[in-house]
Amino acid sequence: MADQTVIIRRRQHDEDLPPETLLDMYYKLLLSRRLDERMWVLHRQGKVAFHISGMGHEGCQVGAAFALRRGYDYVHPYYRDMALCLSIGMTARDMMLAIYGRKGEPSSGARQMPAHFGYKALNIVSGSSPVATQVPQAAGIAFAERYKKINGLLKEGEDMRVTLTCLGEGSTSQGDFYEGLNWASVFNLPLIVLVQNNLYAISVPLDRQMSVGGPAERACAYGMTGIAVDGNDVIATYRVVKEAVERARSGQGPTLVEAKTYRPVPHSSDDDDRSYRSREEVEEWKKKDPILRMKAYLLAEGVLTEALAEEYEEKARSEVDEANSFAEQQPYPDVEWGVGPVFAG
Numbered sequence: 566m567a568d569q570t571v572i573i574r575r576r577q578h579d580e581d582l583p584p585e586t587l588l589d590m591y592y593k594l595l596l597s598r599r600l601d602e603r604m605w606v607l608h609r610q611g612k613v614a615f616h617i618s619g620m621g622h623e624g625c626q627v628g629a630a631f632a633l634r635r636g637y638d639y640v641h642p643y644y645r646d647m648a649l650c651l652s653i654g655m656t657a658r659d660m661m662l663a664i665y666g667r668k669g670e671p672s673s674g675a676r677q678m679p680a681h682f683g684y685k686a687l688n689i690v691s692g693s694s695p696v697a698t699q700v701p702q703a704a705g706i707a708f709a710e711r712y713k714k715i716n717g718l719l720k721e722g723e724d725m726r727v728t729l730t731c732l733g734e735g736s737t738s739q740g741d742f743y744e745g746l747n748w749a750s751v752f753n754l755p756l757i758v759l760v761q762n763n764l765y766a767i768s769v770p771l772d773r774q775m776s777v778g779g780p781a782e783r784a785c786a787y788g789m790t791g792i793a794v795d796g797n798d799v800i801a802t803y804r805v806v807k808e809a810v811e812r813a814r815s816g817q818g819p820t821l822v823e824a825k826t827y828r829p830v831p832h833s834s835d836d837d838d839r840s841y842r843s844r845e846e847v848e849e850w851k852k853k854d855p856i857l858r859m860k861a862y863l864l865a866e867g868v869l870t871e872a873l874a875e876e877y878e879e880k881a882r883s884e885v886d887e888a889n890s891f892a893e894q895q896p897y898p899d900v901e902w903g904v905g906p907v908f909a910g
């Protein structure tokens with residue numbers, strides 16, 4: 566049975582995941598992880614004020630990003646989505662500018678906290694700090710696309726843009742989640758809601774948020790497709806999101822995807838996770854790390870070699886170094902910019 570699974574996956578790769586795409590995915594995982602690690606160090610060195618990490622979540626984010634038409638479809642991310650945004654086209658420099666709060670930072674010109682990712686030219690929409698507010702906003706974007714489609718307002722040969730939005734499982738307890746999903750389902754909107762279920766909302770475990778097994782089970786209440794996937798498996802997530810993209814783009818409505826994952830680090834630079842979970846639990850999950858798994862898989866497939874993996878490590882390290890020195894040398898924004906434009910500029 567296990568052998569058959571491998572064969573099926575190999576065939577699927579032949580179609581839409583050629584080796585260069587798989588390696589591109591691998592590099593995005595690596596770059597995000599190495600940037601993230603550097604940010605923790607910068608915080609502990611006192612060079613930056615705050616860091617909220619995407620570690621452990623990179624697998625589902627890269628898988629989801631590659632299933633989209635990147636730069637064409639809309640993405641309304643949440644604070645852990647560094648690997649997602651790097652995969653769409655943001656750069657290591659963009660991420661470093663944000664964490665240092667320097668002039669030229671693309672998300673908000675450094676007026677938001679770091680990890681409020683946004684990039685207008687890539688259709689990445691910057692979110693607000695209250696969790697889950699992005700869900701009805703993303704449904705609104707999807708509504709506009711559907712409206713354009715129905716009323717013949719899309720350009721000749723233009724497809725409906727799909728909107729992907731992300732949030733954590735704890736944030737599904739917010740009313741915004743219900744409103745966004747219900748609206749999307751009633752109006753058949755081209756929306757994908759990716760819940761990154763890492764089992765905790767800061768210190769609050771899953772079973773204190775819901776009495777069902779996980780967020781995907783909630784989909785039936787909205788009359789929409791709900792799928793749970795191993796979020797530490799890049800390719801599995803890619804497949805599920807790709808199907809959701811096809812459903813959305815062809816007018817068959819929204820999908821709720823639950824990616825089961827884990828954050829192996831504290832909630833943020835200001836959290837001590839030892840107060841609410843055991844070290845044994847964290848160590849167990851580290852064995853299922855999405856990057857280790859993707860690496861093992863690509864080595865077994867003959868797509869990656871140890872030598873190439875080392876080259877990628879070196880490339881990621883120098884990209885992080887370069888971005889760090891660049892951002893550190895940029896000035897802070899002008900004071901007047903603090904009360905500058907909100908909707909344009």
Ligand SMILES: Cc1ncc(C[n+]2csc(CCOP(=O)(O)OP(=O)(O)O)c2C)c(N)n1
Binds near residue numbers: 733734767832
């Ligand atoms: C409306 C609102 N309430 C509380 C917070 C504080 N807060 C920030 S992140 C977070 C936990 C969210 O957990 P989850 O949705 O599971 O996402 P995760 O951080 O685990 O990825 C909380 C309570 C907030 N930002 N917004």
Ligand SMILES: [Mg+2]
Binds near residue numbers: 764765
């Ligand atoms: Mg969570």
